[in-house]
Amino acid sequence: MNLEFAKMHGLGNDFVVFDGVRQAVELTRERIRAIADRRFGIGCDQVLVLEPAERSGVDFAYRIYNADGGEVEQCGNGARCVALFAREAGLTDKDRLRLETLGGEIMPRILPDGRVTVDMGVPHLEGADIPLSEPGEWVRAPLEVAGERRRITAVSVGNPHCVLEVEDATAAPLSTLGPVLEHHPLFPNRANVEFVEVRSPDRIRVRVWERGAGVTLACGTGACASVVAARLWDRVGPRAEVELDGGNLTIEWAGPEEPILMTGPAVITFRGVLGQWPASRPATAGP
Template identity: 50%
Template sequence: MMIRFTKMHGLGNDFVVIDGVRQQVVLTPDHVRFLAHRRLGIGCDQVLMVEPPSDPSRAAFRYRIFNGDGNEVEQCGNGARCFAVFVRDQGLTRESRIPVETAAGYITLQIERDGQVTVDMGTPRLTPWEIPFEAERAAPWYTLAVQDQTLEIGTVSMGNPHAVLLVDNVQTAPVARLGPAIEGHPRFPRHVNAGFMQVMSREHIQLRVYERGVGETLACGTGACAAVVVGRLQGLLDTQVNVDLPGGRLVVQWSGHEHDPVFMTGPATSVFTGTIDVSTTPRLKMDGYANRPG
């Protein structure tokens, strides 16, 4: 099976984007792992699929996300911005405001005049059963026993689960050690994205994210939104926050009211297009390390 694709990135969080509207594509987990492999395939953090919507009256497209380990996940903010630029560049739509269907619900993408993309990420989900996270009741912070220490974390779902840990210095934070331990902690039955946040001021944070099924990435859009939500709930941040990630800056806005949506603005870049044959895809097991740049 020959597949046409576009390689894109949002602040270094990179994607293989596939048009499933004008070509027939059926991806297996082996296909995804092959496409994502940085030595044997194209190389990416996630594979994105553009498909027709289930209900054309509510959305223009269906947006599907597959992690490098082959598993389909609910949401990806950086991917959403790339999705918007892709469907415009490919002539699939002429609209600047694009409603899309995801596994986590419906979101709206807005292409701004300067080329950046604002994503209405929907409302944050804060109760443990929605995240999901094993806890008796909702709380601003939870304690989590990890390895030989007890951490204080905030948890939120932005369509996918996040745990946010406040750190004194994001550069020296033990992301490589604690990230996998938090991601696979048994209190998160679907695993979790682990964010390490340093508050620089009420309008500025620095953030590193160890993503579920991927490892640490250069940027995580839903992670940036989750960190701002947690910081706002703790009274540490203002309504609009600059979020600096290793790959660059996102701007996140949230009123602080749990029924209001979170908005994220940032760039999306096309790198190259091509065609790849997945008919003889090798069977690969992604362990995180194999998918890191190198």
């Protein structure tokens, strides 16, 4: 089976993107993990599949799989990439698209300078909507984590996020605290974790532990959730530049019941053909 794909990235958050409109794409958890493997496969943070829309008024559906093989609800950097992919692949000539995901509809718009703005919808703060195992809103709420009390803010941007303010994002304990919070009982579907350093009323520095992928250079929904949280803390205004390890995103959020707008780049790195599924990682392979 030959499958055409594109390797893409948004600020270093990288993807293998399949056209599921013109070719049949059959993925299993094992196949996704093999594709995502950076030594034995193509290598990526997520695998994205663009598919025909199931509902009228929607241009395409797209599915998102993390490197561990699990399907997830939303991916902001992925949304920018699949919008550009659809146009570059000749699947549409539109600059504005409506995409259907497990986390709801999103609306990307390709700008003349090649960047993409995505209407990510209205963020959710209620525990039942994120979801959380506890009711109510969690804004700077104390949470017992690894024997310490941490103040966290929980936000859904179509997927669950746990946001913490830190003095120095560069020194944030991503690899130690990130997985603990990802799997904390408060988050029944696990969580993406953001460590936020507020630098000014219109600029924040964010580092990300991404659910199912670990430390990533950028996370679009994480940037959105971080600005929402910082607004709720009265630390930033309605528009903020978000500095991620892979580059910057511009996030706009006017406040409760208003949609989030995310603007940033999308890049096609190369195209290829998957002639056979990558071999599984050998049991004797090193770390």
